[in-house]
Amino acid sequence: MATALRCLTIVVAIVVLALFLTPSLYAAVPQTSSADQTLLNAANRDRAAEGLPALRWDPALATAAHQHALRMAQMNQLSHQFPGEPPMQDRAHQAGARFSTMAENVAQGPTVIGIHSQWMNSPPHRANLLDPDLNAIGISVVQSGNMLFAVEDFSTSVPSLSLDEQEQQVASQLSGHDLHVTTGSADARKTCELDRGWAGPKPNTVLRYEMSDINHLPDEVTQKLNSGKYHSATIGACHSASSSEFTRFRVAILLY
Numbered sequence: 001m002a003t004a005l006r007c008l009t010i011v012v013a014i015v016v017l018a019l020f021l022t023p024s025l026y027a028a029v030p031q032t033s034s035a036d037q038t039l040l041n042a043a044n045r046d047r048a049a050e051g052l053p054a055l056r057w058d059p060a061l062a063t064a065a066h067q068h069a070l071r072m073a074q075m076n077q078l079s080h081q082f083p084g085e086p087p088m089q090d091r092a093h094q095a096g097a098r099f100s101t102m103a104e105n106v107a108q109g110p111t112v113i114g115i116h117s118q119w120m121n122s123p124p125h126r127a128n129l130l131d132p133d134l135n136a137i138g139i140s141v142v143q144s145g146n147m148l149f150a151v152e153d154f155s156t157s158v159p160s161l162s163l164d165e166q167e168q169q170v171a172s173q174l175s176g177h178d179l180h181v182t183t184g185s186a187d188a189r190k191t192c193e194l195d196r197g198w199a200g201p202k203p204n205t206v207l208r209y210e211m212s213d214i215n216h217l218p219d220e221v222t223q224k225l226n227s228g229k230y231h232s233a234t235i236g237a238c239h240s241a242s243s244s245e246f247t248r249f250r251v252a253i254l255l256y
Helices: 034-049 059-075 088-094 112-120 123-129 163-177 186-193 219-225
Strands: 002-007 010-015 099-109 136-144 147-157 180-183 205-211 232-239 249-255
Touching: 034 112, 034 123, 034 136, 034 147, 059 088, 059 099, 059 136, 059 147, 088 099, 088 147, 099 112, 099 123, 112 123, 112 147, 123 147, 163 180, 163 232, 163 249, 186 205, 186 232, 186 249, 205 219, 219 249
Parallel strands: 010 099, 180 232
Antiparallel strands: 002 010, 099 147, 136 147, 205 249, 232 249
């Protein structure tokens, strides 16, 4: 039996690999155990066969996966969220992960290789393993009696950038628009924090946006820049006020 659940940018999948468990006390397998490494190697081997880049090991995702695997072993059942347990993206965020997309495979079975084989033969789980947009993974395998409980947490990871680094990233994207660009302005950063209006001298236009991928400009910003109406820009970055656990960058561009 296999099920898949999609919610916002979250992709989760679950598969039952064994129908019967022998109740016993569970024992935790270390986060960097040989079982974890076997699943990581298997995932990256299959991605390489499809011409996809390898998944990067994320210790924060591994911590979140380990905590959930322990809970599954203790409860002796599979689930993406037990009563009283935070949802997947909250667990990853609390462990320190930064991401724009999350996905999860969970399973139980007698062998690690068997678990991976079942995932690869299940369309929703295979889709997670071979998703070209996912680039990071954390894995944990926990043993309960003769049964293994496995969790793979995937993400599209987002780098940790200072405000200066964010502004420099955006400035480099403006370099082809014949603008004199400045960064680090206190007025621009204050403007970024505002929902409307601006701080300091009045600009011709204020553009604000939030994105998880700071490597490109939104289309509406590019359209404004391509108008040729502006000769200079000041960039201000600030911390996103979003309550979502998904990482987002907030930027203001003041055009003159």
